[in-house]
Amino acid sequence: MASNTALKICFVFFVCLIASRPALAQLSNQNYYATRCPKALDTIKSAVKSAVAKEARMGASLLRLHFHDCFVNGCDASILLDDTANFTGEKTAFPNVNSTRGFDVIDTIKSKMEKLCPGVVSCADILAVVARDSVVKLGGRSWQVQLGRRDSTTASLNAANTNLPAPTLNLSALITSFSNKGFTAKEMVALSGSHTIGQARCVTFRNRLYNENDISSSFATSLKAQCPSSGGDNNLSPLDITSPTSFDSAYFSNLVSQKGLLHSDQQLFSGGSTNAQVTTYSKNLDLFKNDFAKAMVKMGGLSPLTGSAGQIRTNCKRVN
Ligand code: HEM
Ligand SMILES: *[C@@H]1O[C@H](CO)[C@@H](O)[C@H](O)[C@H]1NC(C)=O
Numbered sequence: 384m385a386s387n388t389a390l391k392i393c394f395v396f397f398v399c400l401i402a403s404r405p406a407l408a409q410l411s412n413q414n415y416y417a418t419r420c421p422k423a424l425d426t427i428k429s430a431v432k433s434a435v436a437k438e439a440r441m442g443a444s445l446l447r448l449h450f451h452d453c454f455v456n457g458c459d460a461s462i463l464l465d466d467t468a469n470f471t472g473e474k475t476a477f478p479n480v481n482s483t484r485g486f487d488v489i490d491t492i493k494s495k496m497e498k499l500c501p502g503v504v505s506c507a508d509i510l511a512v513v514a515r516d517s518v519v520k521l522g523g524r525s526w527q528v529q530l531g532r533r534d535s536t537t538a539s540l541n542a543a544n545t546n547l548p549a550p551t552l553n554l555s556a557l558i559t560s561f562s563n564k565g566f567t568a569k570e571m572v573a574l575s576g577s578h579t580i581g582q583a584r585c586v587t588f589r590n591r592l593y594n595e596n597d598i599s600s601s602f603a604t605s606l607k608a609q610c611p612s613s614g615g616d617n618n619l620s621p622l623d624i625t626s627p628t629s630f631d632s633a634y635f636s637n638l639v640s641q642k643g644l645l646h647s648d649q650q651l652f653s654g655g656s657t658n659a660q661v662t663t664y665s666k667n668l669d670l671f672k673n674d675f676a677k678a679m680v681k682m683g684g685l686s687p688l689t690g691s692a693g694q695i696r697t698n699c700k701r702v703n
């Protein structure tokens with residue numbers, strides 16, 4: 384009798400457990416489009432290849448779009464939506480305005496997808512694949528992109544302003560920002576290695592040039608020519624002064640010699656708990672590339688819309 388009751392309780396508990404689970408978002412493996420749209424991945428890869436051949440920085444800009452998508456209510460292509468009468472999108476959020484780029488490349492790829500197989504390939508999956516292909520094109524290692532994301536029907540200016548880390552953050556705030564999304568400090572450092580490619584505007588690092596001490600003086604002097612103490616907000620400098628279009632470990636060697644461009648970059652080698660990892664990555668490129676790839680797969684899994692949630696947008700800028 385007693386064991387029968389226990390069994391019933393156990394059963395009810397089990398049913399409740401299943402029922403109370405949120406529609407668990409489960410991505411599929413990289414073969415998701417093999418039958419649905421066989422040419423999708425090759426077509427995306429060659430479009431990224433030509434965009435990056437035309438302008439190497441585009442690889443960096445495309446990688447960043449995926450990050451800024453995933454950290455704001457999940458990898459749902461919300462960043463691609465233009466403002467509408469019903470909501471203000473994410474493009475004008477502080478971390479994105481005058482800064483995120485590559486939207487035209489995504490739109491071109493989306494048009495190709497709609498010609499190949501209408502209504503099948505989501506904008507969110509395009510962002511994930513394009514990020515991987517960009518890293519590979521600039522010398523990083525490849526990884527298997529999980530697929531099957533669907534696109535949001537809304538976007539959040541407020542979430543973009545609060546969930547994306549600012550370059551003014553110190554180490555503990557950076558760790559908290561990533562831990563809020565389920566990442567360890569170690570994964571945060573690996574992902575920050577993205578800054579081995581791409582550019583930043585003067586407005587994002589001016590304070591570091593003129594007010595901080597943990598900066599190489601020759602580095603600061605050369606940057607000041609590009610980034611005056613006032614004016615020139617949009618002037619660009621490479622995040623990795625050594626090799627801005629190569630996905631290598633120079634970002635980490637730069638930090639060791641106090642040549643991080645952003646305050647947040649240099650914080651990773653500021654005498655805190657992440658110093659040793661920075662030193663290790665500066666000497667072990669393969670380890671960095673592997674850790675980066677793993678962390679990117681994890682980032683690509685942030686709260687995707689799957690099943691019947693969301694939609695496959697036909698135009699990434701607009702809800703259907
Ligand atoms: C750790 C916290 C991070 C902070 C505070 C941060 C901040 C920034 C800032 C301020 C810029 C320059 C933007 C501009 O001036 O327009 C930038 C650029 C960039 N970020 Fe980050 N970022 C972080 C992490 C990441 C992650 C995790 C990724 C990718 C996975 C990433 C990828 C990039 C790339 C590739 C660029 C260059 C973009 C281009 O040249 O168009 N960042 N980031
Ligand atoms: C705004 O919302 C209303 C009501 O839900 C809808 O009818 C309208 O099409 C939406 N407008 C846009 C531009 O999305």
Ligand SMILES: *[C@@H]1O[C@H](CO)[C@@H](O)[C@H](O)[C@H]1NC(C)=O
Nearest residue numbers: 476477480481482586616617
């Ligand atoms: C964006 O750039 C424009 C043109 O340079 C400038 O007028 C505007 O203030 C910038 N916006 C922000 C938030 O930096």
Ligand SMILES: *[C@@H]1O[C@H](CO)[C@@H](O)[C@H](O)[C@H]1NC(C)=O
Nearest residue numbers: 551552553554555556557655
């Ligand atoms: C880091 O920044 C946070 C938030 O601004 C602040 O509370 C904290 O004291 C700072 N920590 C250090 C070690 O400077």
